[in-house]
Amino acid sequence: AQKITQTQPGMFVQEKEAVTLDCTYDTSDPSYGLFWYKQPSSGEMIFLIYQGSYDQQNATEGRYSLNFQKARKSANLVISASQLGDSAMYFCAMRDPGGSGNTGKLIFGQGTTLQVKP
Amino acid sequence: ETGVTQSPTHLIKTRGQQVTLRCSSQSGHNTVSWYQQALGQGPQFIFQYYREEENGRGNFPPRFSGLQFPNYSSELNVNALELDDSALYLCASSENLAKNIQYFGAGTRLSVL
Numbered sequence: 474a475q476k477i478t479q480t481q482p483g484m485f486v487q488e489k490e491a492v493t494l495d496c497t498y499d500t501s502d503p504s505y506g507l508f509w510y511k512q513p514s515s516g517e518m519i520f521l522i523y524q525g526s527y528d529q530q531n532a533t534e535g536r537y538s539l540n541f542q543k544a545r546k547s548a549n550l551v552i553s554a555s556q557l558g559d560s561a562m563y564f565c566a567m568r569d570p571g572g573s574g575n576t577g578k579l580i581f582g583q584g585t586t587l588q589v590k591p
Numbered sequence: 592e593t594g595v596t597q598s599p600t601h602l603i604k605t606r607g608q609q610v611t612l613r614c615s616s617q618s619g620h621n622t623v624s625w626y627q628q629a630l631g632q633g634p635q636f637i638f639q640y641y642r643e644e645e646n647g648r649g650n651f652p653p654r655f656s657g658l659q660f661p662n663y664s665s666e667l668n669v670n671a672l673e674l675d676d677s678a679l680y681l682c683a684s685s686e687n688l689a690k691n692i693q694y695f696g697a698g699t700r701l702s703v704l
Binding site: 477506508510515516517518519520523564566568569577578579580581582583584 | 624626632633634635636639647649679681683685691692693694695696697698700
């Protein structure tokens, strides 16, 4: 069964420094997608970055980059130059390639709470 | 381009009641997925609607039901509410099944007393 594991319940980072949030996944399907979302205390789940399993390059979106190591089944999120507004819960998710109806439903990890210190 | 909007933002119900949550998908999106997020957990997939038809369902009982309308907005209905139904309910829309970057609304926080 597909599974996402985030082993860091909470992380602290100093403002302007970089931080890496860990994510490992488990799937037997060769085609899958990996996502990172940010959830502030307001509750909205904000899409940050996407990596497809066949993508040759690591995905980047502004200050966000995804360190994709396929053999290790890891998809860590790197946030560079942290800002106070980055304080939030971060979720790693995988698109479930199987299941009925090709929903592409997302399977989420437990999340990591990031706090940026001034 | 408007984003995903959900209503109401907060709701308090008592056990045994019924509730309807609403979601307007992002402009141009024909697929809507619903998720339940318990406190301190990651979201869990409830079901998805594609072009007004249910297109997959997670491990939720039949008292969780939904609809999608011709304008692709959607409703989540929960009957016979239980205390464990207290959660944040998130709606997400995507452009189609193939382009499955799901964009979420701010959610409806449901409390069942």
